[in-house]
Amino acid sequence: MNPASSLPALLALLVCGAATANPADCGVYVRTNPGGDYTNPEDRQGLGVVEQYHFTKNVENLVRGASGSVGDDLHYTLSHFPNHHRALLAMARLALRQKTSRPSGAAYTVDCYFERALRFAPADTTLRSIYGSYLLAGGQSEAALAQLREAVRRDPNNATVNYNLGLMYAKKKDYTQALAYAQKAYALGFGLPGLKNKLIAAGRWQEPPAPESPAPVPTAVPPVPETPPVQEAAPAG
Incomplete structure (x- = not known):
């Protein structure tokens, strides 16, 4: 399973108390090479390095670091690609494991990494x-709702x-909105039945x-075929 696909279930376990970051405390991202937008194909050319x-894999799964601690390597990754989805997820998991908003090796709190991204x-x-799910796990339902909207x-x-916005509304027991977003998600092909x-x-x-069935397109009326000439029988001789 893609780690990002398990995000809502994983972050539902977070009890360390997310707090909205103050942007002034989160530093300024300085673009480097390699680095940039995780979703941009051109920027991703340097992602492999x-x-x-x-x-x-060991860093992503929080087994051990590659060049330092796990937190060090996650920070390095997010310093180059601030919106690296899987690295953000891993940083959130590390915070859960260590029961802190700023894991060891991280330069910022988890919220700061999201703010920078x-x-x-x-x-x-x-x-x-992803951030909406993290905020919800920390009890900040209105801030989470704002991100998903x-x-x-x-x-x-x-x-x-x-689908995620529908889940949020279902949690708030706003079932009218939850139903609307659920129907939209399923109409767009979302496969998980949880919200339903x-x-x-x-x-x-x-x-x-x-x-609604489209109105039938009227077909052109074919011309009435001409009556073929009737060959008169030759008179009997």
């Missing part, structure tokens, strides 16, 4: 979805962000209305 030496890549809807506003046809099951359990699930 960073990941090979600092974001190995958002300042650099405000249009990254996956990033906003913005993600949907920027990318209204993204099935995952619609929550709405069924609450007695609020409704199948979306069937799409």
Whole structure:
């Protein structure tokens, strides 16, 4: 499974208390080479170098660091690619393990890493979805809702962000909104049934209305064939 796909379930376990970061305390991202936007194909050309030496499988899975501690390597990765989704997820998991908002080896709190990423890549809807889940885990439901609303506003046809926003509304027991975003997510092809099951359990699930059949296109009336000439029978002789 893609580590990012398990994010809502994982961050639901976070109890270390996320706190919104003060941007002034989070430093300024200085673009380096390699580095840049994790979602930009051109910037990602240098991603392999960073990941090979600092974001190995052992680092991502919090087993051991590659060049220093796990926190050191995650910080290095996020210093080059501030919106690196999997590195942000790993940093959040490390905070959970250490029961702190600033894991050892990290230069900033987890919230600061998200704040830096958002300042650099405000249009990254996956990033906003990840941050929304993290904020929700810390009990900041309104801040989380704001991130997910913005993600949907920027990318209204993204099935995952619609689903995550629906989950948020279901948690708040706003089932009207939860249903609307659930139906949108499933219409866009989202495959997990969790949100639908929550709405069924609450007695609020409704199948979306069937799409109206398009009006039949009138076909051109074929011309009436001419009556073939009748050959008169020759008179009997």
